[in-house]
Amino acid sequence: MESIGLESMLIEGVLELVTEMWWVILLVVGIALIGASVSGKSFRSGRRGGALRNSERRTNGTLIGKAYVTDGDGLRVAGQEVRIFGIDAPEWDQLAKNPSGQWFNHGRVVKSALIKEIGGKQVRVRVEDRDKFGRLLGTVIFQGRDIGEWKVWQGHAIAAYSDRYKRVERAARRAQRGMWANELNFDPRGHRHR
Secondary structure (H helix, E strand, O other), X not given: OHHHHXXXXXXXXXXXXXXXXXXHHHHHHHHHHHHHHHOOHHHOOOOHHHOOOOOOEXXXXXXXXXXXXXXXXXXXXXXXXXXXXXEXXXXXXXXXXXXXXXXXXXXXXXXXXXXXXXXXXXXXXXXXXXXXXXXEEEEEEEXXXXXXXXXXXXXXXXXXXXXXXXXXXXXXXXXXXXXXXXXXXXXXXXXXXX
């Protein structure tokens, strides 16, 4: 009997405290939610405890670190998978036919060009969004230059999913740089869905 009386007194005390201090509870929950969104999963480095190396850091939607090229338009920076925003590059196994009529692995050529340009070098990624696979979408900057624009200008990628580089793509086509010099190319978006 006594334990039931103590339990009900305890419950009444807690309920009274909650009704009087609801605003404190709401404030604590709000602070916890804001803290979770600010330090959220989208910018974690993937290392235990989320610690970044001295050569890698993040600031306000920006990743800074060495670029590890994964394909023609993808990188790993500060432990995060990043896709270069506004472009699409030939896939790893995508073929093209050069002006002399020979088939070659176009995907490897564009990946190699990206490795030569930024592989293992310090880059800055201005994070803009996430794709449907959870990868960060961002503008990649190396030595003050937009790498997405550079890839499209060189003819190593097409302007895709945005109008940002359409003008640059038209100039690359007119000058027949990179893929635009080939006898036969395939749009990377169509190649993936074949």
